[in-house]
Amino acid sequence: MGDVVNIVLKRLGLGLVTLFVISVIIFGAVEMLPGDIAQAVLGQGATEENVAALREQLGLNDPAPVRYFDWLAGAVVGDFGVSLVSQTSVSEAIAPRFLNTLFLAGYAAVIAVPIAILLGVIVALLRNTLFDRVANVLTLTSISSPEFFLGYILILYLSVKTGAFPAIAKLSTDMTFLELLDRTFLPALTMVLVVVAHMMRMTRAAIISLLASPYIEMARVKGMPAWKVIVKHALPNAWAPIINVVALNLAYLITGVVLVEVVFVYPGIGQLLVDAVTKRDFPVVQACCLIFAATFILLNLAADVGAILTNPRLRYKK
């Protein structure tokens, strides 16, 4: 097991390096945006004195590297500076929004991942049958429909016509957990529909690619029924690619949900990001991007560790 710890530490180190590079890119990209930040923030009230004063106040007159390291030093301890628009702490603005996003992503993942893997196993077992084809067509349809379209369809049928679930996922602090689940069901379902196909098809492909292995033939000539061949003999060897695609989709659930949040008016980090971009609130934009990057890196790390833990060849030495 010492090896696993070693690998994790190494990947974590590499992740930090990646994150550093990304922070440079984010900062540089924002720097390169055309126009003057102070002018953009002040908008119509941008007199020359106002702009100069704001530049002074925001420290925009310092050279870029100085400002970058100021920003980075803050970001490392969780202080992303002050919002240009609201003049409040960026961290305080982001924290509750990010938690909301994590909640929604977790909600969707708890439904989507088991369904996707189960379906993947079933279609691998029933490959090339009618069931396989129908599942294929349905999941392809759901993956190729834009989220906002799926969201509106669900609102139309599950909310407007039947009234089964609320159409708007506005949160308040006094809701019980069950109310919370009910309120956010439709956005979660939309996201489930978007990610389930990818994971299911990967599970199916990973399993089927193993079916020509000699150990699968061995399981068959040992008299194992088809489901056991798939579940006990193919699936355990297919985890690595499945875990990878799951991690990729989890990252998407966290970072790619802007449209769903907008449709359902859900107070997540995606909406915050979009608002910040339109208002040129750069500290918020930078912070959101950095958080998204960290999410990707952490999930990929988790996928690597998962792949190692499910592979006895890596877990146990010769």
Added chain:
Amino acid sequence: MESKRDVLLEIRDLKIEGYSDEKWIEIVHGIDLTLHRGEVMGLIGESGAGKSTIGLAAMGYARDGCRIASGSVEFDGMELTTTPESDRRALRGSRIAYVAQSAAASFNPAHRLIDQHTETPVHYNIRKRQDSQEDAMELYEKLRLPNPREIGFRYPHQVSGGQLQRAMTAMAMACRPDLIIFDEPTTALDVTTQIEVLLAIRDIVEQYNTAAIYITHDLAVVAQMADTIKVLLKGDEVEESDTRSMLDNPQEEYTKSLWAVRSFQRDQKQRPTGDAVPVVSVENIDASYGPVKVLEDVSFDIYAGMTVAVVGESGSGKSTTARCITGLLPPTKGRILFNGEELPADYRKRSKDQLRQAQMIYQMADTALNPKVLISEIIGRPAAFYGGLKGGALKSRVDELLDLIELEPSKYYNRYPPELSGGQKQRIGIARALAADPTFIICDEVTSALDQLVAEGILKLLDRLQKELNLAYMFITHDLATVRSIADEVVVMKQGKVVEQGPKNEMFTPPHHPYTDLLLSSVPEMDPDWLTTVVEERGVDNIGEAANT
């Protein structure tokens, strides 16, 4: 022998079809087979003879893309071709078991050995898990596996190939089946490991009076194991009789040709006298993969027109030595000389002419040839690269090379590797090496993936080319029969060191280094009593890996 012993398996007019090019093609053309309880039948033939397909059909099983077209397979009074699949499945593993060629590939890497062992008995409620685990340990002990009470709790990658093959035999025994199909169980093993596995299999089959179908292409192996032998050719039976009369007095021409394969032997050449300089000199090289030292103080010379066979078991450093000579793995110590001149250790620092002089032919022609590239280009590329040939000159050079390897140029010029047979592919590999116009060729197990008749053709071709082009060969092999037929000198390697070297006739006559002796005496012979004799000489506990350390 009474004629009306208990018949266990009766196959009548069995026809099996395989699906290819969008139609069903018959690959087994009406085979009859009768097996009695406790009897061991050897199925022998070249690849494509249908041995494995028939073996699996005896379990009522057909691989994906195959189907039993007609005929009957009657196992212990039950007609398997008409029985529902669920009933057939219940027979598999419990009453008819299968031992596959490569245990390393056939054990599931994700589960411990003992969990795979207990799977069938537990699934069919034949034994409780605890009981089956105890039984597994007993079987491991009977099969002389080390640490029988502990080894089952390892994963397949933690156990050596020979041990895995025995563990798989134990797994086949888990439900005490009436019949076991052994499908080339020792083909992938070194001779010293093979002998151990053969003995273990023979003992356990005798002990439990299990009937077996033993599939192999190695006559000497089947001679040790089988009571009767059936010879197959392209899905047809050639002949069948009991082992002794089959060996002493084969009836059919095909069988006789199989028996005669190992007779090819060319005259042994002597080193040139005087101050001739060897084409290749390996001088005291050490090499490592990372921190692991894999070669230690390896030295030998190869003279023009001569063949040096480098023999040893897997992991002995044969291929690593070749990698050092070609500069793929720079040695950490020592020198490689080419015609007396020191070569840079790294191939990237060698001149084009130095690179041209040494070429390689690989074991798996399948993977060594790019399937998407035309034969003419595969051969033409090195000719163009080293010889600077273009256009018409290049084409006539490729034609000339195809002629050399005895393939009709007009027929093969515009074909792709997948359209060729294994032997033809290996010939293309040879032509590609010749295209550079080398003086030295490394042949890395070039015949071990081929059937014996085909392999013999390749050996004869290599021999002819050597005479015509005065080539020096380094011939890496673990097969001593190949050494006997083509080598002039032999280098025996073990654990990265040269244990013995010298002219072939000296190597094959005593006294030997003890390791050479072990290697030589572990090669099965056509005598059916060979295994028994060797065991008596060495003692049961001193066979194979045990004797090796």
